[in-house]
Amino acid sequence: MKQVIIGYGNTLRGEDAFGVDVVTLLQNKSLKDTATIKAFQLMPEMALDLLNCSHIIFVDTAFSPSHEYALACSLEKSHTFNLSHHISAFHLIDILNTLYQHFPTFEIFSMLGNSFETINNPIAYNNAVKQTVDFLIQYS
Numbered sequence: 001m002k003q004v005i006i007g008y009g010n011t012l013r014g015e016d017a018f019g020v021d022v023v024t025l026l027q028n029k030s031l032k033d034t035a036t037i038k039a040f041q042l043m044p045e046m047a048l049d050l051l052n053c054s055h056i057i058f059v060d061t062a063f064s065p066s067h068e069y070a071l072a073c074s075l076e077k078s079h080t081f082n083l084s085h086h087i088s089a090f091h092l093i094d095i096l097n098t099l100y101q102h103f104p105t106f107e108i109f110s111m112l113g114n115s116f117e118t119i120n121n122p123i124a125y126n127n128a129v130k131q132t133v134d135f136l137i138q139y140s
Helices: 014-026 044-050 089-100 122-139
Strands: 003-008 034-039 055-063 105-113
Touching: 003 014, 003 044, 014 034, 014 055, 014 105, 014 122, 034 044, 044 089, 055 089, 055 122, 089 105, 105 122
Parallel strands: 003 034, 003 055, 055 105
Antiparallel strands: none
16 A cells, blocks of 8 residues: 555544544545545554555644634644654654654645634535545545
8 A cells, every 4th residue: 555544533523523524535535555544533553554555644633723724734743752542643653663664754734723612614614625635636
């Protein structure tokens, strides 16, 4: 397998469902050499599912108080290493690099949001999901 797309977030928490919603739509498409994973959150155990890929795309919501529904391609790297069952994409990459000497390339696709109770603007939210799905289909 060449590529894995991981969409993660809480589908019960409004805009936090972005990553899961993107991957749900992608799973209905035929993507060459691409596997998809939906998850509530990233976990260290996921490293085992990523050992045979050369590229990983993480899809998630990033908090922003002022840029709701904007799409972004990066997150700040956390400087703490908290090995719990809630880790960042960077920590998962660090696990692959350090424990398994596996060095896939990776990207983070995020929708900026600030409502984790509901989706404030369903039209803008669905447009962000569709734009991301369309880009990932074209990109894959």
